[in-house]
Amino acid sequence: MPLKIVVGIKWVPNTTSVSIDEKTGTLIREGVPSVVNPHDLIAVEAALKLKDRYGGHVTAISMAPPQAILGLEHVIGMGVDEGILISDRAFAGADTLATSYTLAKAIEKIGDYDLVIMGHETIDSSTAHIGAQVASWLDIPYIYYAVNLEYIEDKHLLRVRRILEDSIEIYNLRLPGLVSIAMHSDVPRRVSLTNKLRARIEKPIRVWSNKELDLDPNCIGLRGSPTVVAKVEFMPKVPRKQEVYKDGDPKEAAKWLVERLVKEGLLKIPGGE
Amino acid sequence: MRRAICRDWDEINPEDYKGIWVYMQVDEDAINEASLQLLGVAREIADKLNSHVSGVLIGSDVRALANEPIYYGADKVYLVENKAYSTYYPRLYGSVIVELARKYKPLSILVGGTMKGRELAPYIANTLRTGITADCTSFDADPETRDIVLIRPPFGAWMLAHIKNRDRRPIMGSVRPNVFPMPPRDTSRKGEIIIEDILVDIDPGVELVEKIPIEKKEELPIEKAEIIVSGGKGLGTREGFRSLEELADLIGGVVAGSRKAVDAGWIPHEKQVGQTGKSVKPELYIAVAISGAAQHVFGIREAKRVVAINIDPEAPIFDNADYGVVGDYKEIIPAIIEEIKRIRKRV
Known part of the structure; x- marks a missing residue:
């Protein structure tokens, strides 16, 4: 039985090229391109590996402003079959509860699925909430941090291998279920031109606004979010001595540095200070 | 209301x-x-x-x-x-x-x-x-x-x-x-x-089939370390961490790294210092070949003393360090190791 997989992706500012305004302490967003959250690309890779091996259909979903269609085109370029962009001003300002609600309702609308795959966490907020929350809304079993997935077809189970701080664990997950994929556990495949061209020509991307999802405005966006940012407090820069040795002779430099560290009691020298 | x-x-x-x-x-x-x-x-x-x-x-x-x-x-x-x-x-x-x-x-x-x-x-x-x-x-x-x-x-x-x-x-x-x-x-x-005596009527939906303990070296997590020697992209190679490990061993510290060092696969994510890694609070933090992006400096805001070693005199890490040495870590780190050994022998 081929697997019907839904994979969640988030459109995030590319934090590797983000810098911080030294004066205000805020993110400089101008000119920062957005990308698909890199940890989600590994989730897409996991979905495509299952599809390659067992056959199936992969749908990517993303809740984001319209520009995120580029992100869905990217994963379709990797081999994802179709994309759904959940996009509406009514969804804006959502915390993880309201976001997961919207995603779960979209997955219910897709209806026929065996497996939901999420990334480990996002690089822009790194809460790792959404997987467990979506599983809670959908009332399906879930497990985080998978590094390897195998489908046991006759029992309709997913065998999940994961690595925790102090153990390697192997689970059987009943389907339909949800897994999140451990960061750095794989390398996402490249976008193929043929697939990308297909994305442009066939346009296998649907956009769902709240017209399509028809969710209670009290459950979504800012109104559906119990948590609010009450205040933002600026953290002052930590004052440092800023003494720099520039002479260039390594021996002298080492002497200069070690002398200071010993004097401050930062290096344990027997009989020293 | x-x-x-x-x-x-x-x-x-x-x-x-x-x-x-x-x-x-x-x-x-x-x-x-x-x-x-x-x-x-x-x-x-x-x-x-x-x-x-x-x-x-x-x-x-x-x-x-x-x-x-x-x-x-x-x-x-x-x-x-x-x-x-x-x-x-x-x-x-x-x-x-x-x-x-x-x-x-x-x-x-x-x-x-x-x-x-x-x-x-x-x-x-x-x-x-x-x-x-x-x-x-x-x-x-x-x-x-x-x-x-x-x-x-x-x-x-x-x-x-x-x-x-x-x-x-x-x-x-x-x-x-x-x-x-x-x-x-x-x-x-x-x-x-x-x-x-709560008995919930729910099928966990998952079954643990096998559990294999990971034999871990008794390593101090970086958040608990008093001395950290940390390496960045400027090390150039994974091998660059060897001299950092040698220095860390000598002074009773642990080795950590910047996000770029983790992304390069030179050091595991659990040893990453910075906003997407961990915040650390050692007595002494030695940043080697780390340029000092604000996200990294954020992770060391509670370090008591910060030392920076970098070949680029313009690297922002020097503004965020107590003691800085401009130079090639390949020369500076061995010189520091030698100097510490020399002093220890003397006393």
Whole structure:
């Protein structure tokens, strides 16, 4: 039985090229391109590996402003079959509860699925909430941090291998279920031109606004979010001595540095200070 | 007037919710340190609110541990013991805590941000239709409004976001291990153990087939280290870390790295310092070939002394260091090692 997989992706500012305004302490967003959250690309890779091996259909979903269609085109370029962009001003300002609600309702609308795959966490907020929350809304079993997935077809189970701080664990997950994929556990495949061209020509991307999802405005966006940012407090820069040795002779430099560290009691020298 | 709420949420009265709960994660036959550390900060919050602290302990054979949360600062322990709970499954344990919370209505539930804790906590919050804040670094409590503010650094900024849970309870938060110190263990402390026979009617949907312990070197986590020698992209190769390890061994430190060193695969993610890694608070932090992006400097804001070694005199790390040496680490690090050995021999 081929697997019907839904994979969640988030459109995030590319934090590797983000810098911080030294004066205000805020993110400089101008000119920062957005990308698909890199940890989600590994989730897409996991979905495509299952599809390659067992056959199936992969749908990517993303809740984001319209520009995120580029992100869905990217994963379709990797081999994802179709994309759904959940996009509406009514969804804006959502915390993880309201976001997961919207995603779960979209997955219910897709209806026929065996497996939901999420990334480990996002690089822009790194809460790792959404997987467990979506599983809670959908009332399906879930497990985080998978590094390897195998489908046991006759029992309709997913065998999940994961690595925790102090153990390697192997689970059987009943389907339909949800897994999140451990960061750095794989390398996402490249976008193929043929697939990308297909994305442009066939346009296998649907956009769902709240017209399509028809969710209670009290459950979504800012109104559906119990948590609010009450205040933002600026953290002052930590004052440092800023003494720099520039002479260039390594021996002298080492002497200069070690002398200071010993004097401050930062290096344990027997009989020293 | 109370605002209209989502039709999928139960109506609640926030005033009914009292007490601070901390989930006690059990690993094999001991309570995880991250859970015990949270009892200290839970105690502080509860004292401000004139409230109490409870530990929540779930398992099949955990009675012997039931006094531990009390020794570390809890007033009460909710003990849920049943053969059905011999193995942790997120949906199973999550449902038990949800049932307990529906019955006793805690003001707040805090969960240690271990891998399992980060998997479990959002399920509990969501099933209770309440909000949750990940990776809190401090808390504030207002005795007037009996409100708890969860404080966390938002990504990509030198700022702290104060997050409130408007009208939903319990207020939930997770806290990474070693953010708070371990409270003292006082075996003379007394408290109440409440035995709960909650049997949840839920199929965990997962089955643990095999568990293989990882033989770990007894390594100090970087958050606990007093001396850290940290390497960045400028090392050029994984081999560059060898001289850093040599220096760390010599001075009783541990090795860590910047995000770029982790992305390059030279050092594991658990040793990453910075905003997307860990915040550290050593006495001495030696940044080698790390340019010093604001995200990295954020992670060392609590270091007592920062040393920077970098070939680029313009690298921002020098503005954020106490002592800087401009030069090639391939020459500077061996020279430092030699110098330390020379002094040690002399005395």
